[in-house]
Amino acid sequence: MKKVPTIFDTDPGIDDAFALSFLNKSEIFDVKMLSSVAGNVKLKHTTRNLRGLVFAMDWQVPIFKGLDKSILGKQILAEGFHGENGLLGYEFKDDELAKLENQSAIKAMAEVLEENDKTLIIAVGPLTNIASLILARPDLKEKIKEITIMGGAIGMGNVTATAEFNIFADPEAAAIVFDSGIKINMLGLNVTTKTSYDIDMHKDFKRSDKKINEILSSVMDIRIDQAGAEENYTTFMHDTLAVMYHTNPEIFESQMIHMDVETRGEFTRGMTVADLRTHSTAYKNINFVSDIDIDSFKKIFMDVLL
Ligand code: RIB
């Protein structure tokens, strides 16, 4: 089967790290580039983590640094969960980093779109880089096959009562992407919080002899120790779903709906607002992924990563 040209934009980040390994091991993608964005932690850390993870996987793929602030220049981070450096203090040595290209991620993305017929973009951090690409090169929108994001939610948020982190960190960027007319697959909290990484899975990871799995399990050891609830520990593998949506679409359920991004509300900034009215005539711009077969998720996740 022909591999799909793919751009992967990420803010590693613990769950991003798992998603990167899943992407690396999946056969269907022709990954043209990886790009970092500020999000979970500052750009210098997300970029260093991306380089260290790619080096650990001995993955020959170009890496580009993206933007370090949101469209409006605000910085919202999630250091409380991922730690100041993004991997709970796990540090890569300078000789354990894959090469960083010296071109900007936005320019590199534009070149990938120009050089390929249709390119899939998967974004699992704030949408700053993707929105900037669309603003800088609207002529290239037609070269984007679809954009698949981890982000948003219908109902409860995680970083605020109404907003999911990736959208809240750059609502203007999300609004630009949602209104772009490009096909958007949205894997929000409604589906990602149905996944889990639990202590049994962790024990399997710790038995793996793959370098990347040693790193992932070391980071999760710190997380589990911090949580202090070892036997009952579980966390969500949000970002991996944005990749698995393409490797195993059959395990998901989705429907086309209209969604807007709130950028002004005092309590709702960053909220993804769904128009679920049956009589709504609003253009259905989002393929909202609402459900996943959990048993299939766990089997595929472990088979691919281990
Ligand atoms: O809300 C979850 C999302 O925010 C994930 O992408 C996680 O990595 C953080 O970026």
Ligand code: CA
């Ligand atoms: Ca992320």
